[in-house]
Amino acid sequence: xxxxxxxxxxxxxxxxxxxxxxxxxxxxxxxxxxxxxxxxxxxxxxxxxxxxxxxxxxxxxxxxxxxxxxxxxxxxxxxxxxxxxxxxxxxxxxxxxxxxxxxxxxxxxxxxxxxxxxxxxxxxxxxxxxxxxxxxxxxxxxxxxxxxxxxxxxxxxxxxxxxxxxxxxxxxxxxxxxxxxxxxxxxxxxxxxxxxxxxxxxxxxxxxx
Numbered sequence: 078x079x080x081x082x083x084x085x086x087x088x089x090x091x092x093x094x095x096x097x098x099x100x101x102x103x104x105x106x107x108x109x110x111x112x113x114x115x116x117x118x119x120x121x122x123x124x125x126x127x128x129x130x131x132x133x134x135x136x137x138x139x140x141x142x143x144x145x146x147x148x149x150x151x152x153x154x155x156x157x158x159x160x161x162x163x164x165x166x167x168x169x170x171x172x173x174x175x176x177x178x179x180x181x182x183x184x185x186x187x188x189x190x191x192x193x194x195x196x197x198x199x200x201x202x203x204x205x206x207x208x209x210x211x212x213x214x215x216x217x218x219x220x221x222x223x224x225x226x227x228x229x230x231x232x233x234x235x236x237x238x239x240x241x242x243x244x245x246x247x248x249x250x251x252x253x254x255x256x257x258x259x260x261x262x263x264x265x266x267x268x269x270x271x272x273x274x275x276x277x278x279x280x281x282x283x284x285x286x
């Protein structure tokens with residue numbers, strides 16, 4: 078088995094020349110994306126396409142954005158990542174529709190063995206990360222290899238997500254844990270106990286019709 082096959086099947090692999098060529102091709106396009114955006118969105122989107130990032134439309138990474146391969150990233154419709162997003166996409170990263178990332182969110186599919194003898198061999202691994210629909214991940218969060226985050230989830234700023242998070246919850250902390258469920262009562266508030274004003278509330282209700 079070659080190292081690209083091993084990498085793409087969650088096995089221990091080594092970054093040989095064929096692996097590094099793939100990384101360099103993506104990093105060239107992502108560097109160009111970070112240079113041209115947001116001033117030339119047509120060229121910026123072309124950079125994402127050439128890097129192999131799959132999406133269903135209306136996607137934006139606020140520069141600077143970093144990834145390893147691009148071809149291992151798939152995002153849904155209406156995706157937004159604020160500045161400093163890092164996706165170490167050794168394993169596949171799959172993100173649903175209407176996902177928002179705060180600044181400096183990091184998704185790490187990549188990892189190294191714990192024991193120093195194994196780690197010093199330079200073999201590493203990548204395990205996929207999956208994020209559902211309607212997810213908001215706050216600034217400075219870290220998502221570790223193999224994590225699955227459900228639909229309609231909010232991850233509080235500064236969290237380190239080490240275990241799977243179910244649907245319809247707020248979760249936060251290091252390690253990240255479920256704080257509470259998200260309920261229909263939350264719908265009328267825009268921040269803590271601050272209610273939407275009448276004008277905005279009417280717009281929200283019309284949007285949902």
